[in-house]
Amino acid sequence: MRLILxxxxxxxxxxxxxxxxEKIGSISKFLKPSENLLAEARIEISKPSRHHxxxxxxxxxxxxxxxxxxxxxxxxxxxxxxxxxxxxxEIERQIKEYKEKSRxxxxxxxxxx
Numbered sequence: 601m602r603l604i605l606x607x608x609x610x611x612x613x614x615x616x617x618x619x620x621x622e623k624i625g626s627i628s629k630f631l632k633p634s635e636n637l638l639a640e641a642r643i644e645i646s647k648p649s650r651h652h653x654x655x656x657x658x659x660x661x662x663x664x665x666x667x668x669x670x671x672x673x674x675x676x677x678x679x680x681x682x683x684x685x686x687x688x689x690e691i692e693r694q695i696k697e698y699k700e701k702s703r704x705x706x707x708x709x710x711x712x713x
Contacts, residue, residue: 601640603643658680
């Protein structure tokens with residue numbers, strides 16, 4: 601899986617980069633090897649503005665493209681690590697739902713009319 605990381609209105613420190621790559625990179629265990637080669641995750645970590653001091657301060661957006669399929673998650677939270685965790689959980693949920701739908705479609709018997 602290829603990870604592309606962007607930062608807006610904050611400095612992307614090595615510790616933030618490593619943490620984000622580990623969390624979002626762990627999604628690859630839900631993908632087939634062929635899907636893993638095609639997968640590209642674009643991650644944007646930002647603050648809504650430089651003067652923002654109350655409310656949800658950190659914003660994380662993950663766009664995971666696997667072939668023609670796009671999974672997208674957005675999370676906001678006071679803590680950057682928690683926002684990354686929430687975005688990862690949402691992407692994981694979407695992948696599991698997509699796989700379950702395709703599994704169910706294969707199981708249904710075809711009706712001939």
